[in-house]
Amino acid sequence: MAMITFRINRYNPDDERRGHYVQEYALDVCKGCTVLDALNQIKWEQDGSLTFRRSCRSGICGSCAMTIKGVNRLACETQVLALKSPNVTVEPMRGYPDIKDLVVSLDPLVRGLLAVRPYLITKTPPPSDQERLQSPEERARLDGLYECILCGACTSSCPSFWADKEYIGPHAFLKAYRFVADSRDEGSREHLEALDDKHGLWRCHTIFNCVEACPKDLNPTRAIGELKKELVRQRIG
Amino acid sequence: MTNFDPESIHDVKGVPVHSVHRHDVVIVGAGLAGMRAAVEASAEFDVAVLSKVFPTRSHSGGAQGGIAASLANEEEDHWEWHMFDTVKGSDYLGDQDAIEIMVKEAPVVVREFEHMGCPFSRTREGRIAQRKFGGHTKDFGKGGPILRACYAADRTGHALLHTLYEVCVHNRVRFYPEFFALSLIVRDGVCRGLVAWDVIGGGVHVFHAKAVLFGTGGYGQVYRITSNALANSGDGLSLSLRAGLPLEDMEFVQFHPTGLYQSGILVSEAARGEGGYLTNDKGERFMERYAPQKMELAPRDLVSRSIQTEINEGRGIGGGPYVHCDLRHLGADKIMKLLPQIHELAWKFLHVDCIKEPIPIQPTAHYSMGGIPVDIDCRVLIDGKSKPVAGFYAAGECACVSVHGGNRLGTNSLLEASLFGRRAGKAIVRFLRETRDFPELPSDAADAAIAEVERVLSAGGSESVGAIRTELKDKMSAGCGIFRDGGKLEKLAGELRGLEKRFRNIKIDDRSEKFNYDLLEAIELGHMFDFVELIVAGALKRQESRGAHSRTDFPDRDDEKWLRHTLAWKRGEKVEFDYKPVTITRFQPKTRTY
Ligand SMILES: Cc1cc2nc3c(=O)[nH]c(=O)nc-3n(C[C@H](O)[C@H](O)[C@H](O)COP(=O)(O)OP(=O)(O)OC[C@H]3O[C@@H](n4cnc5c(N)ncnc54)[C@H](O)[C@@H]3O)c2cc1C
Ligand code: FES
Numbered sequence: 001m002a003m004i005t006f007r008i009n010r011y012n013p014d015d016e017r018r019g020h021y022v023q024e025y026a027l028d029v030c031k032g033c034t035v036l037d038a039l040n041q042i043k044w045e046q047d048g049s050l051t052f053r054r055s056c057r058s059g060i061c062g063s064c065a066m067t068i069k070g071v072n073r074l075a076c077e078t079q080v081l082a083l084k085s086p087n088v089t090v091e092p093m094r095g096y097p098d099i100k101d102l103v104v105s106l107d108p109l110v111r112g113l114l115a116v117r118p119y120l121i122t123k124t125p126p127p128s129d130q131e132r133l134q135s136p137e138e139r140a141r142l143d144g145l146y147e148c149i150l151c152g153a154c155t156s157s158c159p160s161f162w163a164d165k166e167y168i169g170p171h172a173f174l175k176a177y178r179f180v181a182d183s184r185d186e187g188s189r190e191h192l193e194a195l196d197d198k199h200g201l202w203r204c205h206t207i208f209n210c211v212e213a214c215p216k217d218l219n220p221t222r223a224i225g226e227l228k229k230e231l232v233r234q235r236i237g
Numbered sequence: 238m239t240n241f242d243p244e245s246i247h248d249v250k251g252v253p254v255h256s257v258h259r260h261d262v263v264i265v266g267a268g269l270a271g272m273r274a275a276v277e278a279s280a281e282f283d284v285a286v287l288s289k290v291f292p293t294r295s296h297s298g299g300a301q302g303g304i305a306a307s308l309a310n311e312e313e314d315h316w317e318w319h320m321f322d323t324v325k326g327s328d329y330l331g332d333q334d335a336i337e338i339m340v341k342e343a344p345v346v347v348r349e350f351e352h353m354g355c356p357f358s359r360t361r362e363g364r365i366a367q368r369k370f371g372g373h374t375k376d377f378g379k380g381g382p383i384l385r386a387c388y389a390a391d392r393t394g395h396a397l398l399h400t401l402y403e404v405c406v407h408n409r410v411r412f413y414p415e416f417f418a419l420s421l422i423v424r425d426g427v428c429r430g431l432v433a434w435d436v437i438g439g440g441v442h443v444f445h446a447k448a449v450l451f452g453t454g455g456y457g458q459v460y461r462i463t464s465n466a467l468a469n470s471g472d473g474l475s476l477s478l479r480a481g482l483p484l485e486d487m488e489f490v491q492f493h494p495t496g497l498y499q500s501g502i503l504v505s506e507a508a509r510g511e512g513g514y515l516t517n518d519k520g521e522r523f524m525e526r527y528a529p530q531k532m533e534l535a536p537r538d539l540v541s542r543s544i545q546t547e548i549n550e551g552r553g554i555g556g557g558p559y560v561h562c563d564l565r566h567l568g569a570d571k572i573m574k575l576l577p578q579i580h581e582l583a584w585k586f587l588h589v590d591c592i593k594e595p596i597p598i599q600p601t602a603h604y605s606m607g608g609i610p611v612d613i614d615c616r617v618l619i620d621g622k623s624k625p626v627a628g629f630y631a632a633g634e635c636a637c638v639s640v641h642g643g644n645r646l647g648t649n650s651l652l653e654a655s656l657f658g659r660r661a662g663k664a665i666v667r668f669l670r671e672t673r674d675f676p677e678l679p680s681d682a683a684d685a686a687i688a689e690v691e692r693v694l695s696a697g698g699s700e701s702v703g704a705i706r707t708e709l710k711d712k713m714s715a716g717c718g719i720f721r722d723g724g725k726l727e728k729l730a731g732e733l734r735g736l737e738k739r740f741r742n743i744k745i746d747d748r749s750e751k752f753n754y755d756l757l758e759a760i761e762l763g764h765m766f767d768f769v770e771l772i773v774a775g776a777l778k779r780q781e782s783r784g785a786h787s788r789t790d791f792p793d794r795d796d797e798k799w800l801r802h803t804l805a806w807k808r809g810e811k812v813e814f815d816y817k818p819v820t821i822t823r824f825q826p827k828t829r830t831y
Binding site for chain 1: 753
């Protein structure tokens with residue numbers, strides 16, 4: 001057990017004049033308690049107006065990404081005591097429009113995603129009573145790409161996104177490469193079209209913030225590198 | 238496509254005109270059931286999908302283990318074998334016409350997912366890979382466990398859910414993300430749409446539709462220890478009850494044997510499918526005593542009861558309420574390759590490295606077999622038997638068709654949600670081809686919803702929603718969990734009535750309209766009170782033990798009296814019951830042993 005002070009960045013859209021402010025909540029935290037458990041406990045026992053997104057509690061739905069002690073993380077996967085500090089600051093993720101307290105708008109995330117035509121594009125019809133074949137080696141190329149939970153942690157941590165609100169974003173590049181790398185996909189030109197643009201791939205300065213921010217240990221920067229190669233190949237080809 | 242004509246939009250009292258939307262089909266829920274239906278119907282009609290969480294945050298994404306289909310990619314398999322296992326697993330309460338449809342269409346549905354782009358794991362030959370799962374066997378139960386569960390590592394639900402979202406994006410399905418359904422509009426046996434709350438912006442919206450589909454998922458959150466997401470509060474069941482419709486077989490609640498100790502977060506059955514052991518305080522593989530042949534791979538209800546018996550008889554670890562799931566003998570390679578997510582979960586939530594230590598586990602409330610009664614085309618039945626509500630459909634975990642009967646087999650529910658979602662989509666398309674006009678929208682359509690929101694936002698009582706919900710969950714776990722008996726159930730019913738009274742005197746901290754989860758959690762708790770009463774009353778009535786429903790005062794299955802489905806309505810303060818026969822075609826009830 002340890003007494004932890006949570007310093008939470010709050011914002012109420014109905015009170016624009018007040019703007020953002022910090023509110024402190026003290027909580028006795030035991031071993032095993034995640035930041036999400038703590039936030040729930042504060043909401044349910046101290047202050048019902050504290051607002052954040054959450055659903056699965058198990059790191060798979062992507063709802064609870066927020067900035068904890070300066071780093072973008074999933075609240076439900078972050079052990080409070082592992083942060084090794086009596087004070088824990090919690091803020092909404094940077095770069096997205098604020099909605100309320102720790103909740104931000106996902107609109108920029110969705111806009112970027114849609115730009116890369118995030119679906120399998122095929123021209124050859126599939127076999128009618130069978131699956132398409134894909135070797136385990138071909139399938140292995142999708143590992144580290146398909147697991148994205150769209151939490152938004154990567155794009156929020158990216159300086160290119162801070163500078164350009166129309167930047168498509170590392171989450172979308174990762175998705176684009178998930179399809180370009182898929183042996184079944186026949187639409188790399190379509191996925192890449194929007195990326196060859198000033199809001200696209202060329203704005204990435206390989207700072208690797210996105211890699212550090214990803215709670216699923218995925219590597220958008222590598223995907224960006226591969227996509228750049230693919231673009232160049234297509235221009236020549 | 239219907240032409241949108243703003244002139245023809247009805248005035249609905251208390252709702253601004255711009256907040257009345259009109260779509261041919263309105264689907265509530267963006268899990269596998271809701272989005273699979275949307276994919277189907279959007280080819281021809283204007284489809285809107287509402288979800289209280291962003292689509293890819295739906296709980297289907299949490300499913301790990303697999304989706305069942307007798308593809309026979311890895312070894313010989315037949316739909317008849319799959320059917321036998323499902324019927325037997327259901328403890329003969331599953332309707333065999335619906336089960337036959339499901340097991341026959343399963344290969345088509347799974348292959349379609351592959352065609353849509355789902356990144357399934359592959360066999361050497363490049364086909365969809367399959368693994369073993371509890372209760373799935375060879376040769377009508379005579380052979381051993383069979384490789385039938387199609388999977389994408391241990392992220393099957395995530396892979397399927399994202400694939401469907403991608404196809405919906407491609408098909409230009411109109412999403413209303415973070416819209417919370419408040420009430421269903423049914424008048425004179427015709428469904429006319431629904432009323433919802435815009436979570437981000439605040440405000441009541443009316444959706445006028447020719448057809449409505451519920452794919453609102455399960456209700457595990459009414460139990461203290463559960464594998465379910467916080468969003469799984471059973472809203473659709475309550476909305477349906479409030480519209481005067483019945484629920485079916487609510488007493489059947491599945492407890493998964495392996496939840497992480499204390500949080501209930503799921504350790505997938507894949508852990509046992511790949512060879513994990515269950516051990517007690519003495520280090521014994523205690524399943525030897527309960528299911529000598531199938532051991533850890535016996536069906537869930539049996540394994541959960543075995544674990545609970547070990548715990549109740551003092552053989553939990555250190556005498557505590559948990560046992561061990563031991564993977565160590567599988568070795569680091571196999572664990573990291575086949576069960577990476579389980580390794581991650583145990584580490585992140587318990588700080589246990591399952592390569593080196595066994596994982597502490599306890600049974601966790603997992604799945605609701607019962608739900609909104611539907612026919613094989615997912616049409617919701619007013620009388621629970623044969624009379625459909627025009628234009629109202631339900632599929633997935635919120636529905637009861639009933640393919641799972643008294644107990645669901647692992648990997649059969651991703652299958653059910655997608656397969657019946659697809660069937661619902663097709664049925665809706667047929668319905669819409671014959672239905673030119675929108676049903677009339679009554680001007681008081683939104684009254685009940687508006688009143689509910691106002692009541693909560695102006696609540697001036699003293700009781701905390703969080704505290705009442707915690708009590709409800711604790712009481713449900715204690716009184717209506719794995720083992721039940723008449724005395725405990727009666728006591729529980731009384732306690733729930735007392736709690737509900739206190740619920741009428743709640744306070745609220747957040748009175749704003751924008752992104753107000755304080756408001757929504759209060760509304761969700763109101764939903765829970767509606768249907769937990771039916772779970773408990775149904776469990777009390779059913780004086781037998783069948784599948785997941787286990788009465789210590791009636792330990793045997795009683796086919797003579799209870800080989801039938803429960804139907805229950807809420808009429809005022811009372812629960813009313815009716816019953817209907819089980820459809821039996823190929824397999825006559827037999828004693829269920831493993
Ligand atoms: C941890 C876990 C693992 C599982 N693993 C497996 C497995 O390996 N194999 C298997 O076959 N099954 C598995 N299951 C079961 C299976 O995942 C579910 O039964 C299935 O995904 C349910 O799908 P669904 O579409 O019916 O509902 P869900 O995916 O739960 O979707 C419900 C939808 O309804 C929406 N909704 C609910 N209420 C409202 C409202 N009031 N307003 C607006 N929207 C609303 C939600 O936002 C959501 O979009 C697992 C379940 C759990 C909990
Ligand atoms: S609550 Fe789902 S990822 Fe944290």
